[in-house]
Amino acid sequence: MQENHDIQDNEDLYEHYRFVATEGQEPLRVDKFLMNFIENATRNKIQQAAKAGNILVNDIAVKSNYKVKPKDVVRVVLSYPPHENLLVAEDIPINIVYEDDDVIVVNKEPGMVVHPGHGNYSGTLVNGLIHHIENLPKNSNERPGLVHRIDKDTSGLLVIAKTEHAMAHLSKQFFDKTTERLYHALVWGTVENDSGTIEGHIGRSQKDRMQMTVYPDGEFGKPAVTHYRVLERFTYVTLVECKLETGRTHQIRAHFKYIGHTLFNDERYGGDQILKGTTFTKYKQFVDNCFKVLPRQALHAKTLGFVHPTSGKVMQFNSEVPEDIEACLEKWRRYAVNSIEE
Missing domain, CATH: 3.30.2350.10 (Pseudouridine synthase)
Structure with missing residues (x-):
C-alpha cells in the first residue's frame, strides 16, 4: 500500500513513501523491506536515509537494521517535496x-x-x-x-x-464497472478453452513487491475478474482478447500467470524466458527474434467504451494493434504454418 503526499509536517519534512506491513509480514530488516517496495532504490541510499533519520516506523526514526513487523507503518520523509508533485x-x-x-x-x-x-x-x-x-x-x-x-x-x-x-x-x-475495456494479449502456452473467466483477489506479492499476485482464497488483495476468449492459437503461444470487469494493477498479467499462461515477453513476471516449446537451438533463435521485434509484454488496450459525462452518449473507441505486436504475431503465424507442414 503506497501513498504519496505533498503536505509538510511539523519538522519541515515531506512524506515521500508510506507503506503498511501486511499481517503476514515476516520479520525483515527495514532496508531490505524498502528495497522490495521502491523501484530503482539501492540499499546504500536507503541506509544513508536511515542514518539521516529519514526512515520512520510508527513515527519513530529507526536504523537500517530495524526488523519490520506486521502492521508497522514505514515512512520515508525528506526535506523537499516529492518530485511527482512538482509537475512540469x-x-x-x-x-x-x-x-x-x-x-x-x-x-x-x-x-x-x-x-x-x-x-x-x-x-x-x-x-x-x-x-x-x-x-x-x-x-x-x-x-x-x-x-x-x-x-x-x-x-x-x-x-x-x-x-x-x-x-x-x-x-x-x-x-461501478460499467466501462468497456478490451485488451489483446499474447500468452505462453495453448489456452485450451475457447473462452473463460479468471477470478481471484489480486494484491502485492509477499516475495517480490514489484509483482502482483493472486490470492484465490481472498486473504489479501482486492477482488478481480478477467473474462477472456481465444482469438488465435500458434503452436506454443495463444492470442487472447481480455475483457476487464475490474481494473486492478497488473490484473491481466497476474491473472494469466496464475492460470499458467504468462504474457509473452513480460519480463517482470518471467515471460521473457522460453516457457513452452522445443529445446532445438533453431526454436530458441526464433523466440529470441520475436523478443527483439517485441521488446515488451504483449499487451494492448484495444477498445475503450464509456458514457459521455455531459451528453450521456455511449462512446466507443478502437485502436489498431501496434506494429511491434503485429510483427511478432506474423512471425508466430508463419512458424505455426511451417510446423504443420513439417
Missing part, C-alpha cells in the same frame, strides 16, 4: 484520438509512463497533458486528469477527464 508541463507528442470540452481519449505508445513517480519524473503522459491543457482536475491521488491508467510497456487507449464534473462522472463509471 512538457511539449511531448501525444496521440489524441478524440477530444471535446470534457474528455480526451489518447492512444498511448508503449514505453510511455502514464504519471510521474519514483525514477520517472519527466516525459510522462501527464507531463504532456498539462502542456496541452491547463488546469486539469486532480484525482484523489493528486494526478491531473487520470481516471484509470495502463502500465508503461502496455500500449493503447486511455480516457482523460478535462473538468471536475467529467472526473467525478468517469470515476464512478470505473468504480
Whole structure:
C-alpha cells in the first residue's frame, strides 16, 4: 500500500513513501523491506536515509537494521517535496484520438509512463497533458486528469477527464464497472478453452513487491475478474482478447500467470524466458527474434467504451494493434504454418 503526499509536517519534512506491513509480514530488516517496495532504490541510499533519520516506523526514526513487523507503518520523509508533485508541463507528442470540452481519449505508445513517480519524473503522459491543457482536475491521488491508467510497456487507449464534473462522472463509471475495456494479449502456452473467466483477489506479492499476485482464497488483495476468449492459437503461444470487469494493477498479467499462461515477453513476471516449446537451438533463435521485434509484454488496450459525462452518449473507441505486436504475431503465424507442414 503506497501513498504519496505533498503536505509538510511539523519538522519541515515531506512524506515521500508510506507503506503498511501486511499481517503476514515476516520479520525483515527495514532496508531490505524498502528495497522490495521502491523501484530503482539501492540499499546504500536507503541506509544513508536511515542514518539521516529519514526512515520512520510508527513515527519513530529507526536504523537500517530495524526488523519490520506486521502492521508497522514505514515512512520515508525528506526535506523537499516529492518530485511527482512538482509537475512540469512538457511539449511531448501525444496521440489524441478524440477530444471535446470534457474528455480526451489518447492512444498511448508503449514505453510511455502514464504519471510521474519514483525514477520517472519527466516525459510522462501527464507531463504532456498539462502542456496541452491547463488546469486539469486532480484525482484523489493528486494526478491531473487520470481516471484509470495502463502500465508503461502496455500500449493503447486511455480516457482523460478535462473538468471536475467529467472526473467525478468517469470515476464512478470505473468504480461501478460499467466501462468497456478490451485488451489483446499474447500468452505462453495453448489456452485450451475457447473462452473463460479468471477470478481471484489480486494484491502485492509477499516475495517480490514489484509483482502482483493472486490470492484465490481472498486473504489479501482486492477482488478481480478477467473474462477472456481465444482469438488465435500458434503452436506454443495463444492470442487472447481480455475483457476487464475490474481494473486492478497488473490484473491481466497476474491473472494469466496464475492460470499458467504468462504474457509473452513480460519480463517482470518471467515471460521473457522460453516457457513452452522445443529445446532445438533453431526454436530458441526464433523466440529470441520475436523478443527483439517485441521488446515488451504483449499487451494492448484495444477498445475503450464509456458514457459521455455531459451528453450521456455511449462512446466507443478502437485502436489498431501496434506494429511491434503485429510483427511478432506474423512471425508466430508463419512458424505455426511451417510446423504443420513439417
